[in-house]
Amino acid sequence: MKVLLIEDDQTLNKVLQKAIKKEYPIDGFTSPIKALKILEQNYYDVVVSDIQMPEMDGLTVLDRVKTVSSETEVILITGYGTTEEGVEAIKRGAYDYILKPVDAYHLCSKLRKINELKTLRQSRFTMNNERPVICEDPNMKFVMELTEKVAQTLTTVMILGETGTGKEVIANCIHMRSQRKNSPFISINCANIQENLFESELFGFEKGAFTGADKSRKGYIELASEGTLFLDEIAEIPLNMQSKFLRFLEERAFYRVGGEKKITADIRLIAATNQPLNKNVKLGAFREDLYYRLNVFEIDIPPLRQRPKDIEALTHHFIEKFKRINTRIKSISEDALTNL
Structure with a gap:
């Protein structure tokens, strides 16, 4: 540190x-x-x-x-x-x-x-506890059916959905229902990585590669080897990094920053975005070839306003969760539930 x-x-x-x-x-x-x-x-x-x-x-x-x-x-x-x-x-x-x-x-x-x-x-990153998916609405049940189907494959998955729809929960669900469930699930939010640190964060770096690199460190790809790498907000990957990431997807091998040894990594990739990537492609902000590499199997998570039957189920779930913390929370009135 x-x-x-x-x-x-x-x-x-x-x-x-x-x-x-x-x-x-x-x-x-x-x-x-x-x-x-x-x-x-x-x-x-x-x-x-x-x-x-x-x-x-x-x-x-x-x-x-x-x-x-x-x-x-x-x-x-x-x-x-x-x-x-x-x-x-x-x-x-x-x-x-x-x-x-x-x-x-x-x-x-x-x-x-x-x-x-x-x-x-x-x-x-390596604690593979499956998160519960509250699912009563037909729209969300369809999402879970897709999740079950794709989990048994090695297909790259693109998860679409607005902020807060549960993209990481679905990604974790795919991982936990796959043959890789006992291997790492590495979850990264691309928007939280500083642009000039992207390469070293994904691929890792060797000691002395740059000022402050006092020891070698594995990147997220290497940490996810034999498991699943989930890249949330994939649209935030800088354009100059997209070509390097595409090369990794094609070869399944990379070099650490400052390294001379080619490292292979067997990962299952899941990406997510709240932006229309096809529009970003047309604007030149996202590589078309990378887009097609990522968008092999698409899962579109509807927002809660399009899943009305999930509202009551989620409400009761959170009441049960938080009344353990605050004993004054007992239940929700019918009027309040109707207003929701």
């Missing part, structure tokens, strides 16, 4: 670097502008930043970090013994905040928790 420290107080900067360096690789900067330029070129798991700085305040740093790399966690340091700025930071997406004077041990403890969290997130 790599840490980026932004603290304009040179003394505190050195103290925190010394403490964090004992556990994690760290780069420290007194200038937030210089630090953000480095962040745009290299991936960091965590950014620790002061809030009160002359060049740029910490909340602006937080916004910029999340724009560059949404998966990077941010811890903000706030002074003056107040918590208002810290609470605002949490609302805007920060992982946590700490008050000055900074306790280095306390900060390292928070970093360890983030490391554990990231490890758990990574492990979810």
Whole structure:
């Protein structure tokens, strides 16, 4: 786990670097502008930043970090013994905040928790528990019939549907009902990958391939070998990466960034999009040959407004789920259900 420290107080900067360096690789900067330029070129798991700085305040740093790399966690340091700025930071997406004077041990403890969290997130790729599909409406039952049929094949699947229709749930369902169910199910949202990191995230990289590559790392394709790779929001793959990905689909082999050894990967590919890819093809934003490679078997998930019989079933499902958390939740009235 790599840490980026932004603290304009040179003394505190050195103290925190010394403490964090004992556990994690760290780069420290007194200038937030210089630090953000480095962040745009290299991936960091965590950014620790002061809030009160002359060049740029910490909340602006937080916004910029999340724009560059949404998966990077941010811890903000706030002074003056107040918590208002810290609470605002949490609302805007920060992982946590700490008050000055900074306790280095306390900060390292928070970093360890983030490391554990990231490890758990990574492990979810190989936790193949099938998610329940609530299905009472004929439109959705037809989708499940298609899912059952295609699961037994190795066919590449394209799942269409608006945001929130459950594309990843269907992809997971296909995987769990296939012969690959005991192998990894790797789920990636293409919109969350920074454009200049796409190649290294998909194909992996060798040690020394670029600044910050202090050790070799497998990419998502390699991690999914013998299992299923699910690429959500496939339309977000940069045009310059589409040709490289197409080559992999044709050869089922690739090179890590900075690598000289060709690596083969046996994956079952499922893609999903909420955009009309055929229109993107006509606009020149998506390669036509890649489109036809991906769109072999199509499953179109209807939105809930077109599945009226699923509304009551989903309502009761969520009531049962959340009343375990909040005992005041008992049921739903007939009037409320009718309004839904």
